[in-house]
Amino acid sequence: xxxxxxxxxxxxxxxxxxxxxxxxxxxxxxxxxxxxxxxxxxxxxxxxxxxxxxxxxxxxxxxxxxxxxxxxxxxxxxxxxxxxxxxxxxxxxxxxxxxxxxxxxxxxxxxxxxxxxxxxxxxxxxxxxxxxxxxxxxxxxxxxxxxxxxxxxxxxxxxxxxxxxxxxxxxxxxxxxxxxxxxxxxxxxxxxxxxxxxxxxxxxxxxxxxxxxxxxxxxxxxxxxxxxxxxxxxxxxxxxxxxxxxxxxxxxxxxxxxxxxxxxxxxxxxxxxxxxxxxxxxxxxxxxxxxxxxxxxxxxxxxxxxxxxxxxx
Amino acid sequence: xxxxxxxxxxxxxxxxxxxxxxxxxxxxxxxxxxxxxxxxxxxxxxxxxxxxxxxxxxxxxxxxxxxxxxxxxxxxxxxxxxxxxxxxxxxxxxxxxxxxxxxxxxxxxxxxxxxxxxxxxxxxxxxxxxxxxxxxxxxxxxxxxxxxxxxxxxxxxxxxxxxxxxxxxxxxxxxxxxxxxxxxxxxxxxxxxxxxxxxxxxxxxxxxxxxxxxxxxxxxxxxxxxxxxxxxxxxxxxxxxxxxxxxxxxxxxxxxxxxxxxxxxxxxxxxxxxxxxxxxxxxxxxxxxxxxxxxxxxxxxxxxxxxx
Numbered sequence: 001x002x003x004x005x006x007x008x009x010x011x012x013x014x015x016x017x018x019x020x021x022x023x024x025x026x027x028x029x030x031x032x033x034x035x036x037x038x039x040x041x042x043x044x045x046x047x048x049x050x051x052x053x054x055x056x057x058x059x060x061x062x063x064x065x066x067x068x069x070x071x072x073x074x075x076x077x078x079x080x081x082x083x084x085x086x087x088x089x090x091x092x093x094x095x096x097x098x099x100x101x102x103x104x105x106x107x108x109x110x111x112x113x114x115x116x117x118x119x120x121x122x123x124x125x126x127x128x129x130x131x132x133x134x135x136x137x138x139x140x141x142x143x144x145x146x147x148x149x150x151x152x153x154x155x156x157x158x159x160x161x162x163x164x165x166x167x168x169x170x171x172x173x174x175x176x177x178x179x180x181x182x183x184x185x186x187x188x189x190x191x192x193x194x195x196x197x198x199x200x201x202x203x204x205x206x207x208x209x210x211x212x213x214x215x216x217x218x219x220x221x222x223x224x225x226x227x228x229x230x231x232x233x234x235x236x237x238x239x240x241x242x243x244x245x246x247x248x249x250x251x252x253x254x255x256x257x258x259x260x261x262x263x264x265x266x267x268x269x270x271x272x273x274x275x276x277x278x279x280x281x282x283x284x285x286x287x288x289x290x291x292x293x294x295x296x297x298x299x300x301x302x303x304x305x306x307x308x309x310x311x312x313x
Numbered sequence: 314x315x316x317x318x319x320x321x322x323x324x325x326x327x328x329x330x331x332x333x334x335x336x337x338x339x340x341x342x343x344x345x346x347x348x349x350x351x352x353x354x355x356x357x358x359x360x361x362x363x364x365x366x367x368x369x370x371x372x373x374x375x376x377x378x379x380x381x382x383x384x385x386x387x388x389x390x391x392x393x394x395x396x397x398x399x400x401x402x403x404x405x406x407x408x409x410x411x412x413x414x415x416x417x418x419x420x421x422x423x424x425x426x427x428x429x430x431x432x433x434x435x436x437x438x439x440x441x442x443x444x445x446x447x448x449x450x451x452x453x454x455x456x457x458x459x460x461x462x463x464x465x466x467x468x469x470x471x472x473x474x475x476x477x478x479x480x481x482x483x484x485x486x487x488x489x490x491x492x493x494x495x496x497x498x499x500x501x502x503x504x505x506x507x508x509x510x511x512x513x514x515x516x517x518x519x520x521x522x523x524x525x526x527x528x529x530x531x532x533x534x535x536x537x538x539x540x541x542x543x544x545x546x547x548x549x550x551x552x553x554x555x556x557x558x559x560x561x562x563x564x565x566x567x568x569x570x571x572x573x574x575x576x577x578x579x580x581x582x583x584x585x586x587x588x589x590x591x592x593x594x595x596x597x598x599x600x601x602x603x604x605x606x607x608x609x610x611x612x613x614x615x616x617x618x619x620x621x
Contacts, residue, residue, distance in 0.1 A: 047428060054423065058437045061496070064452045065444075067463060071455070080461040126349035133345030139338045145346070152357050156557040156605055158578035159598035162585035163360035163367060186352025216341045245445040247560040252586055263447045267564060270451055277455065284448035291443055299436050302443070306504050 068288075072096075072281035079277035095282040102279060105286065107258065108265035113290075115177055115250075115261065116243040119185045123239045124232055127190025132220045134191065135198035136206050146195070149188040165252060179253045184243060190235050193305060197231035198224065234305030237298045241291055262287045364602075367595035374589030385596035395597065397572050398580040401487065405576060406555035408491035409498075413551055414544070416499045421506030422536070435507070439500035446497075450564035453493040454480055483573035486566050490574055494561055498554075502547050509543030510536070545616040552608045556601060577601050 059066075066086070071079045072095055074088045099105055134146050164183060165174070173179040201224065209219045225232070247263045254260055260268070266283045273279070295302065368385055372378035389395045424435050441449065456464050457479035465476040477485040513536065521531045537544075559578040562568060568575035577597060585594025 050423065050426070050428065054434050057420075057423075058434055061438060061441070063463075064441075064449070064456060064496070067456060068448070068452045080455070080458060082461050082466060084463050084466055126352065130346045130349035133342045137338055137342035137345060139335070139342040142342060145350075148358065149353065152353075152361055154553070154605070154609065155361050156553065156578070156601055158557055158559055158581050159602045160357070160360040160364040162581065162591055162594050162598065163363035164356060165586050166591060167356070167360065182352065183356050186349050186356060188353060188357065191349055191353075216345070220345070241443050245443070247446055247564060251560075251563070252582075263445055266445075266447050266451070270447075280451060281455075284445075284451055287445050288448050291445060292440075295436075295440065295443060299439075303435075303439070303504055306501065 065288075068281050068284055071278055072285045074278045076276060076278050079281070092278065095278055096286075099279055099282050099286065103265055103269050103283070104257070105262075105265065105283070108260055108262045109286075109290075111177075111259060112244055112261040112263070115180055116240045118177075118181055119243045120236050120239045122181070122185035123187060123190045124236050126186055127235060128194045128225065128228065128232065129220065130191045131194030131198050132216075132224055134195045136203065136219070136224070137216060149191055153188050153192060161248075161252065168253065174253055175255045175259065176253075177259065180249050183253075184246075184249065187239075190239065193235050193238075194228070194231055197228055201227055230301060230304060233298060233301040237294060237301050238305050240294065241302075244291060364595050364598050367592050368599040370592045370595075372592040374591070378592070381592070385593050388593065389596050389600070394572070394575070394580060398575050398577045399600075401572075401574055402556055402558070402576045404487055405491060405494075405558055406552060408488070409494055409555045409558075410548065410551045412491065412495045413498050413502055414547055416495065417502035417547070418506050418540075420499060420503040421510055424503070425507055425510045435503075438503060441497045442501040444497070446560050447564050449493065449497055450561060453489070453496075454565060457489050480566055481570060483570045486570060486574045490562060490565055493565065494558070497561075498551075502551065505543060505547055505550075506540070509540045513539040541616070541619060545612060549609050549612050552612070553605050556605050556608070 070086055070088060073091045073093065074085075075092055078085060078089065134142060134149075168174050168179045168183075171179075173182070205223055205227075206219050209223050214222065244261075245263065246261075247267070250259075250261045250264050251267075254264060257268075266280075266287055269276075269283055270280055367378075369380060369382060370378045371381040371384065420438055424431060424438070456462055459465060459476075459478045459481055462479075464479070468476040477488075479485045479489040517535050517539065518531060521535050526534065557578060558576055559582070562574055562576055562579060563582075566574045568579055578601065581594045581597050581601065584590045584597065
């Protein structure tokens, strides 16, 4: 499971290389045949069918988003109509200006952003440091310790949330951001993901740097970090999105309204005004937009991160 | 997961400065690990160990901890909330695991080709997985609304006279939750399957084609066996995540109507954090952990036997 990213790379290489026995590949055949053979004609038709299927499929899967966006621009009584109106009769843009005064949305966004940024920075920093220790420095007990890390990834978080809670209560940290930061910033997942990546960096590079007189910290900062930008990006994006979307952590630890994150604020809005369909959808759209932006910027790192680690965290 | 963990050779032995070098390495290694390890030790490792110990203790927010042996477990096995939650969790897993797996594989096979713009389709299908859960739950709750929700309107349009009440009916709330979670998760597993599919050597398919295998035969005799490691991983991850299901249920149905969608992790939350029964809730945690562990080990054994 460890090396899916490598497998991916390897396949691409394999695809590009000529077959060992020198037989023409499909690519070559296409180039040599000027005329379209019936076989290729068939392939073209097949492609068109596949495009058709994919478009229908993606539209069907996107219906919840389409519906969310369309409802967010309606009056409440226009949301659940028979038949469905996919395009609002008139666009109620005021939903997007009113929501900021109906609930302290700006505060929620700030809280979410604060938590997500702090946790992401700490996770990336400590995760990549620890991963270097686990992959490039040899010392007794290292592998046992790493197994303990990996072992806890397999334990469902729900199984130890109660002891965590008791601990935070005793430290007087419930109802504060610090509880969430402490609980989420030192996850084993980040270490695991970064280590997987560092294992693919040849040890010879570190050896060479050692001979050149760099200290281990120097190697980490000046050789490994620059080489692991894609993995750092993967980890940062996955952690940010996870923290932004987290519901249970804030739900358990943040009781006062002024500390609430977007997710908690949205949920409580739904609980209080369950007939304000349009405004609820407006809030949902606003809570998703930051994720959408981040995802569009870094989607390739999300996919790589998942293919490398096989899990999200 | 980490079969290659321990394969690295020990540090080469050269000279007398060796022991000093080893000590230095240990020190350096630990300074790298320490910042993360302190947090990990305090907030993950210790709580994990504590959860085990607590399950044999009577401890509430009003009393001091006291060793009670198996009393928590006896109480748990006699309580019908536990059995209902266990049953619901299993039902959820039985729906969520096969459906997500099948759809993820179908999507991956559809999307595993070199076409212009294929990346867009992949990204679009993956997106629900990273959308905030509250937004997802809220939207689907409205889509499922019994009278004039889009889903029941659609069912009505295709001639189903008595469409289900979904989240307001105790029989249909669980299917509604399962549909939502399958929709949300399948893009993620599709990515895993895509990686698996891309690792299958094209020569295998070419050879099968030369041998005159039909598309269906190629699927059963090349694709499925080659994907076995991926499938193993997908099943384990899916099962584990099914038994952990929590926030989706809390936001979508909060366990209701009645107790029809209450799951194990919710019970742990209610008993442990809600009512402060630390010991009792830890006993439920232990059961949850044992189930997850058993499923993982079982899958692992099956996988090993197949490989032989």
